[in-house]
Amino acid sequence: MNMPLTPEQPAVWNDPEHHIFKVSRRSFTDTQVFRDEYNRIFDKCWLYLGHESELVKPGDFVARIVAKRSILFTRDAQNKVNAFFNACPHRGAQVCRERKGNAKSFQCFYHGWVFGADGTLKSQPGSECYPADFNANGAANLVPVPRLDSYRGFWFLCFDRNVQSLSDYLANAKEWIDIIADQSEVGMTLVGGTQEYQIRANWKLLTENSIDGYHAINTHATYVDYLKNMQGSMSPVPFEGTGYDLGNGHAVIEYKAPWGRPVAQWIPLWGEEGKIELAKVRARLVERFGEARADRIATLNRNMFIFPNLVLNDIMAITVRTYFPTAPDAMQISAWALAPKDESAWARKFRLSNFLEFLGPGGFATPDDVEALEQCQRGYEAMKEAPWNDMSKGMIKEKVNYDDELQMRVFWNEWQRRTQATALGKGDA
Ligand code: FES
Ligand code: FE
Structure with a gap:
């Protein structure tokens, strides 16, 4: 263990033996880091460009x-x-x-x-x-x-001609993209418009937040209370699930949650029309994929991160979200709702209202997250005196829970490898 008393460099401090994983707060504020990230990450990685349904x-x-x-x-x-x-x-x-x-x-x-x-x-x-x-x-x-290349309707570009193939780059993330793309037999489509907003915080804070199962109950307490108070809006399903390292800096959490899902949540929550619709969708999923995979597609929520800046959140709606830093302490975000082309008008309405009311920039969740991220950024003003973020949750455990911090460690290890920021300690997340 070799902790510098005051880290002068942006640094990832990874010491699995002592269950320590810390990131220097300078990594969120430094202008040289911001430049390096464009040169070594955004100019070198496959980046999300758009969805095939935008070009019909x-x-x-x-x-x-x-x-x-x-x-x-x-x-x-x-x-x-x-x-x-x-x-x-x-x-x-x-x-x-x-x-x-x-x-x-x-x-x-x-x-x-x-x-x-x-x-x-x-x-x-x-x-x-x-x-x-x-x-x-x-x-x-x-x-x-x-x-330029695509996988299951998602188009990516890369500014580096010599980059590895998109398929190799996506690694095990392909399996989770499949789970999303398989939700329709005729294809998925973006629906509604684009949500665009800015956050006065470093872009990596949104990366962490997008795959952070730890914050939901606290940060989004208002939403959880709202669901509890709306009769029939919460099932007794407890929060439960796992985090996975998908390779190349990609990660996902997959978990059960008490809210409904627009695909085919096993216990339909929203009225008779919804029950009939969801039962039909579920039956067809079982025919196509068998019980186990159908159950996974319909019941489980997924928050997936594809390095460096694509988030696919398959929760009470599917969000495709990408974002770029405009300064060390600012980012620009774009988000779209993705849906099966062939879903019913009822399901589409339900999906879009969730996309707007929970996931939208004026919805139940996003303003909470924006506030949390901007507060973190303000906290980094004291980085000389209080230099480290901690991301060690779950390091002592064999089995990773969805609300542990493996996903963040996966991201930060890849970030460190690519930016060559100072590494302290050694070993994998
Ligand atoms: Fe395009 Fe002149 S025609 S810059
Ligand atoms: Fe959140």
Whole structure:
């Protein structure tokens, strides 16, 4: 055990033998760490770009910021999905200034160059002033992102051409993505709009919070009380479950909880219509997957984290959430609701109300979490005198509970490996 009295470096202090796992608070405040995270994490890892359901028809497009770059995500006339840097090859202006839509072509507003949804330059004003073979090598086309790939409808990009395959990168997280994607026989779709908000806290605090089963009862006491007071809204199911290391910095908690689930919670909680609907969904899941997997899909809640910044929360609705740091103490968040394309109007309504009322930025949960994260960030002002966060819960146990802190240790070990921040001690989480 070799604890520095005042850690001058961002540090992960991992000492399994003594059941110590601490993270230096400097890791949440330091501007050099913030720069290193862009260079060593966001520029090197597979990052979530969007869902296939956002590009249904040829010409559909979404323009979105990913790790500071404006990206144009399109389905072209050949039905191929593409992602380009949304920067005109002429002088760099944003070619597409709409957030989403359907277009046959994109015209840059600055000098009027026109591009197809496949990124090729179609025309430019004053073309007679350029040689006939001006774009023979494609250098005047939109520049595609170095790597683009998808898994079960989730599209990811990577700015590092030499990154490992997406499949290898996702490692065991694929099994949990399957559990979500298998909730429909005809495919999943994003529904409703995008929730966008900012938090005045370091982005890693949201990572921890998204897979933190420990905080729910305290931080969200108002919601739990509300459910208790609404007759029939809580089942007697106790909180119970496990945390898993999924490899490459990904982690998940899978657990039972007393609230209902929109898929097929075994004990339907919301009226006759709901009971009939959920029984049907459940029966079909059993036919497709057998009792055990069907039970897991329908009954268990999942909060999954895919390194570095994608959260898939399959709880009383499914949230797809991604976020980027804008400063050491600030982040920008985007979140979407995911649903089976073929669910009934009743189930969709129930899902969307949960997405809004519990998970939304003005709902029961998110403002509680935002307050907790911003308070933590304020606490780090005293980092010289009070330098360490503790994440050791459950280290003494063989079997990890959903409300232990294995998931955070999985994240921090990968963060440390990639940023090369000072490591103290040794061993795995
Ligand atoms: Fe786009 Fe000139 S910058 S046409
Ligand atoms: Fe929370």
